[in-house]
Amino acid sequence: MALLEIEELRVGYGFPVLMGISFEVEEGETAVLFGLNGAGKTTTVSTIAGMLKPDGGAIRFDGSDIAGRPPTQLVRDGVALVPEGRRVFPALSVSNNLRLGSWTRRREQAEVDQRRQLVFDYFPRLAERADQAAGTLSGGEQQMLAIGRALMSKPRLLLIDEASLGLSPALAKTVFQVVKRINDDGVTVIIVEQNVGVLPYADRALIMEKGTLVFSGVGDEIRNANLRETYLGGGSE
Amino acid sequence: MGGLFSERRSLLIGIGATVALVVFLIVVGEEKSLVIGLTQGSAYGMVALGLALIYKSSGVFNFAQGEFGTVALYVLYLLDIKGNYWLAIIGALAAAGLMGFATERLVVRPLFEAPRVILLVATAGVALLAIGVELWFADAQAKPVAKAFSRNDRITVFDVQITDQRLWLIVTLAALAVLLGLFFTRTNLGLAIIGASQEPTATELVGISVRRLSSFTWVLAAVLGGLAAVIAIPDLGSFGPGAMTSNYLIPAFTAAVLGGMTSLPGAFVGGVLIGIIQSVATSAPLFQDGGELAIPGVPSTLIVFVVLLVVLVARPQGLLGKRA
Numbered sequence: 001m002a003l004l005e006i007e008e009l010r011v012g013y014g015f016p017v018l019m020g021i022s023f024e025v026e027e028g029e030t031a032v033l034f035g036l037n038g039a040g041k042t043t044t045v046s047t048i049a050g051m052l053k054p055d056g057g058a059i060r061f062d063g064s065d066i067a068g069r070p071p072t073q074l075v076r077d078g079v080a081l082v083p084e085g086r087r088v089f090p091a092l093s094v095s096n097n098l099r100l101g102s103w104t105r106r107r108e109q110a111e112v113d114q115r116r117q118l119v120f121d122y123f124p125r126l127a128e129r130a131d132q133a134a135g136t137l138s139g140g141e142q143q144m145l146a147i148g149r150a151l152m153s154k155p156r157l158l159l160i161d162e163a164s165l166g167l168s169p170a171l172a173k174t175v176f177q178v179v180k181r182i183n184d185d186g187v188t189v190i191i192v193e194q195n196v197g198v199l200p201y202a203d204r205a206l207i208m209e210k211g212t213l214v215f216s217g218v219g220d221e222i223r224n225a226n227l228r229e230t231y232l233g234g235g236s237e
Numbered sequence: 238m239g240g241l242f243s244e245r246r247s248l249l250i251g252i253g254a255t256v257a258l259v260v261f262l263i264v265v266g267e268e269k270s271l272v273i274g275l276t277q278g279s280a281y282g283m284v285a286l287g288l289a290l291i292y293k294s295s296g297v298f299n300f301a302q303g304e305f306g307t308v309a310l311y312v313l314y315l316l317d318i319k320g321n322y323w324l325a326i327i328g329a330l331a332a333a334g335l336m337g338f339a340t341e342r343l344v345v346r347p348l349f350e351a352p353r354v355i356l357l358v359a360t361a362g363v364a365l366l367a368i369g370v371e372l373w374f375a376d377a378q379a380k381p382v383a384k385a386f387s388r389n390d391r392i393t394v395f396d397v398q399i400t401d402q403r404l405w406l407i408v409t410l411a412a413l414a415v416l417l418g419l420f421f422t423r424t425n426l427g428l429a430i431i432g433a434s435q436e437p438t439a440t441e442l443v444g445i446s447v448r449r450l451s452s453f454t455w456v457l458a459a460v461l462g463g464l465a466a467v468i469a470i471p472d473l474g475s476f477g478p479g480a481m482t483s484n485y486l487i488p489a490f491t492a493a494v495l496g497g498m499t500s501l502p503g504a505f506v507g508g509v510l511i512g513i514i515q516s517v518a519t520s521a522p523l524f525q526d527g528g529e530l531a532i533p534g535v536p537s538t539l540i541v542f543v544v545l546l547v548v549l550v551a552r553p554q555g556l557l558g559k560r561a
């Protein structure tokens with residue numbers, strides 16, 4: 001049984017956007033979701049995290065149907081989303097952003113301290129800026145904080161929407177490497193990307209076009225399949 | 238954005254302005270106004286605290302803030318007739334909290350996604366409804382309300398007696414400003430309210446129900462409104478329908494604007510400043526009968542509007558607030 005199973009998922013905003021997509025992600029994998037602007041990537045991960053209610057289909061997480069559960073419940077169940085645009089709490093310090101990230105575990109102080117230490121290990125830059133207001137961080141630092149905040153809830157499935165948007169190639173690579181470490185530490189990851197530089201870190205690739213899934217592959221398939229030329233417009237890294 | 242630094246700087250500006258005003262008033266011999274203003278302004282500050290709290294979390298100016306207080310007064314009046322005064326106070330605060338809860342459930346929550354101006358008008362509706370109910374219940378007659386502390390001559394500053402009741406108000410307000418400050422910087426719940434006011438989506442994503450936070454905030458603000466009323470009004474001896482709205486809402490709003498609308502210490506300092514400015518205006522020769530700007534009976538009301546306009550035009554982010 002895969003950790004996440006999506007079956008014929010249909011979602012819209014009064015008009016249909018996802019036209020019945022199906023895919024699976026195994027426990028321990030890093031899956032990358034590609035697609036041009038407007039393909040429906042954000043809609044997909046937002047629905048998995050409970051921000052949108054599906055019009056049809058099933059979302060099974062660890063065997064149980066989670067479609068329609070609110071995000072406040074899903075984060076307790078082990079699904080965390082780093083939303084598009086980062087959405088850090090600008091007026092709060094880095095520390096306090098992380099503290100709110102651990103809301104669902106706020107009664108387990110030892111666990112919270114341990115998680116914070118882990119986040120600071122992944123992103124030493126955040127430790128240096130622990131008392132700085134999040135709104136004054138650079139874009140890259142905000143991205144790190146958004147990922148760190150999501151990790152504070154100790155998720156089993158981490159969804160990251162646009163990990164590298166607006167980051168320099170070098171910083172994007174750093175973020176991908178940390179995501180790889182997070183994955184190695186046992187967290188299943190789905191990462192929405194437009195940057196094919198993420199491919200070396202991925203176990204599975206999913207490609208969307210206009211609300212449908214047009215490619216799904218694992219392992220060597222995704223490195224040999226000439227994904228770039230076929231689906232991604234042959235863009236550069 | 239404004240980090241900690243600029244917040245500190247704003248606070249220093251506020252404190253500096255206050256100290257300058259105090260020194261100025263003592264030099265020109267208006268030190269009595271200072272004391273009268275402080276006592277009056279504390280009540281404004283407490284209502285302003287509730288306004289800032291709601292504005293901080295819902296982005297709306299709450300026209301019903303005054304009536305949370307008036308309703309508490311009626312409950313105090315009813316319960317105090319037979320029974321323990323302090324229990325009556327607790328009952329009054331509970332009634333205010335209940336009204337805040339109901340307002341959030343029945344008015345704010347259904348309008349969660351609506352433009353803020355609609356919500357603003359809706360809170361005015363709540364205030365009008367409350368005043369209507371009060372008129373129906375009590376006619377237009379003033380009701381007496383007893384003080385918690387009756388001694389008047391314990392403390393005298395600059396020849397002005399500060400009644401024990403007023404002292405209670407000042408101490409409560411100062412304590413509340415400090416406690417709320419700690420609440421919003423040190424506790425999970427306080428941080429969550431700040432977070433939700435700016436990033437509701439992210440707040441839900443970390444597992445916090447924004448709707449539940451909203452209930453909590455409205456109850457807290459309503460209890461503050463109730464507290465302001467049951468402490469401040471007894472000094473006047475009686476009250477009538479809409480008492481808190483007509484006497485306190487506009488000065489408190491001005492105080493909150495002066496303080497930057499979202500700043501809790503700002504609401505506190507703003508309230509005291511408005512109180513002082515008002516009492517100077519009422520006693521200054523310029524505004525007295527025969528003075529050049531004499532308008533019989535209304536200088537204190539007039540001056541509040543003048544301050545409000547000046548602040549809105551010259552420094553809309555308030556004395557302690559940050560530029561948006």
Ligand SMILES: Nc1ncnc2c1ncn2[C@@H]1O[C@H](COP(=O)(O)OP(=O)(O)OP(=O)(O)O)[C@@H](O)[C@H]1O
Nearest residue numbers: 013017035036037038039040041042043044084194
């Ligand atoms: N809140 C909304 N209301 C109405 N339509 C929406 C909304 N959000 C997204 N859409 C529409 O749904 C479609 C898919 O949008 P989505 O944000 O999922 O795309 P995306 O793949 O994440 O694109 P991008 O790469 O630009 O982030 C688009 O046509 C978009 O206009």
Ligand SMILES: [Mg+2]
Nearest residue numbers: 041042043084
């Ligand atoms: Mg998107």
